[in-house]
Amino acid sequence: MSRYQVALLCLGLLLMLLLYLGLPGPPEQTSWLWRGPSVTVLAGLTRGNSPIFYREVLPLHQTHRVEVVLLHGKAFNSHMWEQLGTLQLLSKRGYRAVAIDLPGFGNSAPSKEASTEAGRAELLELVLQNLEVQNAVLVSPSLSGRYALPFLMRSHHQLHGFVPIAPTSTQNYTQEQFWAVKTPTLILYGELDHILARESLRQLRHLPNHSVVKLHNAGHACYLHKPQDFHLALLAFLDHLS
Numbered sequence: 570m571s572r573y574q575v576a577l578l579c580l581g582l583l584l585m586l587l588l589y590l591g592l593p594g595p596p597e598q599t600s601w602l603w604r605g606p607s608v609t610v611l612a613g614l615t616r617g618n619s620p621i622f623y624r625e626v627l628p629l630h631q632t633h634r635v636e637v638v639l640l641h642g643k644a645f646n647s648h649m650w651e652q653l654g655t656l657q658l659l660s661k662r663g664y665r666a667v668a669i670d671l672p673g674f675g676n677s678a679p680s681k682e683a684s685t686e687a688g689r690a691e692l693l694e695l696v697l698q699n700l701e702v703q704n705a706v707l708v709s710p711s712l713s714g715r716y717a718l719p720f721l722m723r724s725h726h727q728l729h730g731f732v733p734i735a736p737t738s739t740q741n742y743t744q745e746q747f748w749a750v751k752t753p754t755l756i757l758y759g760e761l762d763h764i765l766a767r768e769s770l771r772q773l774r775h776l777p778n779h780s781v782v783k784l785h786n787a788g789h790a791c792y793l794h795k796p797q798d799f800h801l802a803l804l805a806f807l808d809h810l811s
């Protein structure tokens with residue numbers, strides 16, 4: 570081979586290497602970190618590359634094709650749904666259940682994406698994509714309304730059901746916007762929650778297909794105060810949906 574040919578070959582190889590490096594990597598994926606007796610902790614990447622953490626239980630015997638995605642309030646993270654037994658109960662009843670650590674809570678780092686309304690809706694959208702959720706029922710207490718409400722307004726067609734529990738951010742949307750959302754909704758709240766529950770109920774009432782369950786003698790975190798009543802109401806709604 571002449572020097573010219575060698576140079577050409579080297580150039581060709583260099584070009585191939587550059588092309589290879591420039592190709593997009595594998596799609597963002599969910600990988601599991603550890604597997605407990607029933608609950609698996611997973612991490613999925615968001616667009617900003619900050620991992621979001623989930624706690625997932627698979628159905629013991631798959632009897633429903635509905636997946637329950639649980640968000641959390643300001644004082645909590647995904648672990649709460651494990652401590653309360655909600656994840657395990659849903660699995661026993663044949664549902665796949667996933668609890669999420671919102672950015673800045675539990676194992677999930679704070680994320681710049683979460684600073685805008687559109688960013689928060691997109692983040693939830695990516696989470697559902699990561700998890701390959703088809704028929705999601707979104708459970709949204711308190712502060713998580715910051716994520717759930719923008720998502721509901723933009724992507725309600727992706728939701729099989731919605732369970733708001735005195736969520737924040739309902740004031741940000743008009744009556745007409747609520748009317749347009751046909752998603753079956755269970756509005757849950759504690760009898761003793763005089764502020765957020767009432768404020769959100771006034772708005773959520775405009776959702777055309779909703780039912781309301783008030784948990785007696787329970788405050789803002791009504792699922793903690795009356796877990797049995799909460800689980801009964803949630804299961805009745807889910808069983809009716811599927």
Ligand SMILES: *[C@@H]1O[C@H](CO)[C@@H](O)[C@H](O)[C@H]1NC(C)=O
Nearest residue numbers: 684685686715719737738741
């Ligand atoms: C409410 O709406 C305003 C204006 O659209 C927006 O800037 C703000 O982030 C929204 N708040 C929440 C909590 O979504």
Ligand SMILES: *[C@@H]1O[C@H](CO)[C@@H](O)[C@H](O)[C@H]1NC(C)=O
Nearest residue numbers: 751752753754778779809810
């Ligand atoms: C309302 O939701 C329920 C499920 O909770 C469903 O069975 C029913 O068909 C829905 N009604 C309308 C009018 O969409």
